[in-house]
Amino acid sequence: MGKRGPNTNANGQIQKRDKDPGTELRGIIAKMEPQIAMAVPQQIGAQQFLRSTMTAITKVPDLALCTQGSFFVCLLSTAQLGLMPNVPGGVWLIPRKNKGVRECTMIVDYRGLCALARRSGVVSSIRGVCVHDGDHFEWEEGTSPRLVHRPDMTNPKRIEQPVSWVYGTAKIKGDDVPHFAVLSKAQVEKRRKVNLGTTNSFSPWVNWWHEMAQKTAVRQVLKLAPMDTEDQLARAMALESASDGGRLIDVVDAKVADAIAAAGVPLIEAQAEPSQPSDPKTAGLTQEEIDAGWETSPDGELIPPPAATEGGAK
Numbered sequence: 001m002g003k004r005g006p007n008t009n010a011n012g013q014i015q016k017r018d019k020d021p022g023t024e025l026r027g028i029i030a031k032m033e034p035q036i037a038m039a040v041p042q043q044i045g046a047q048q049f050l051r052s053t054m055t056a057i058t059k060v061p062d063l064a065l066c067t068q069g070s071f072f073v074c075l076l077s078t079a080q081l082g083l084m085p086n087v088p089g090g091v092w093l094i095p096r097k098n099k100g101v102r103e104c105t106m107i108v109d110y111r112g113l114c115a116l117a118r119r120s121g122v123v124s125s126i127r128g129v130c131v132h133d134g135d136h137f138e139w140e141e142g143t144s145p146r147l148v149h150r151p152d153m154t155n156p157k158r159i160e161q162p163v164s165w166v167y168g169t170a171k172i173k174g175d176d177v178p179h180f181a182v183l184s185k186a187q188v189e190k191r192r193k194v195n196l197g198t199t200n201s202f203s204p205w206v207n208w209w210h211e212m213a214q215k216t217a218v219r220q221v222l223k224l225a226p227m228d229t230e231d232q233l234a235r236a237m238a239l240e241s242a243s244d245g246g247r248l249i250d251v252v253d254a255k256v257a258d259a260i261a262a263a264g265v266p267l268i269e270a271q272a273e274p275s276q277p278s279d280p281k282t283a284g285l286t287q288e289e290i291d292a293g294w295e296t297s298p299d300g301e302l303i304p305p306p307a308a309t310e311g312g313a314k
Helices: 021-031 033-039 046-059 061-065 068-081 110-120 185-193 209-222 232-244 254-262 287-291 306-311
Strands: 091-098 101-108 123-132 136-140 146-150 163-172 179-184
Touching: 021 033, 021 046, 021 061, 021 068, 033 046, 033 068, 033 254, 046 061, 061 091, 061 101, 068 091, 068 101, 068 232, 068 254, 101 110, 101 232, 110 123, 110 209, 110 232, 123 209, 136 163, 146 163, 163 185, 163 209, 179 185, 179 209, 185 209, 209 232
Parallel strands: none
Antiparallel strands: 091 101, 123 163, 136 146, 163 179
């Protein structure tokens, strides 16, 4: 009687391997629920945050293919900021490749950044605005800076016109006049291109370019605001800047690192040593399967050993 391989059904039929990396990730999330609950502010609620996380993994399955360390750094950092994952007004968790390794990156969206700015108490009002072709727009720097923007509201399709400029304005507490920062579309695009993962189909830069351009201008004007390094706003900007260049691990919070370590998840996954190309006939098989004589076909199906074929797999 031939030995039935691990991926054959009761009738001895060979089945393709079907692994769902999301299942393991959801299991770890469930185990880390106490740590996540401690990081999430009370006004959001841990259960709501967890539901949003599970939905994000369903909608962006490549998140489950990211290194677990990078995913949980982004997830727990999002919780600490008091924002929701992958919803408007929150933080977008985006899979991307960094030097051949799939990692998770985090992008705070426009409304999320403005919410953190107002919550910090540093600013009393803040916003970003896109200037479209046809609008009247002028600004002056110097000792008496001024900005004038008159949108062309006579054009019913104004919002569909190309963007020429983007500016951010902020009223910083303690200052008499608002501050502003102006960026050309080319400057916005230059900043977008240095961010890893912005061409990903799930990136807010792909789906909400205008909002992300406004956020870029808001980030620029916030550089003029005094911030406590422990404040959520300063924390968000530091996390996002590090994430842009694939250096998120450099600024991970100690509490986040401890929570991830307690769950048995490595922050940095060891890279395999270079090796000779493997035999395509045994690709993906365990050593036990190889020793038993199993092979892999070009289309990924398991081929039973000769003894199982001759005797009839049962």
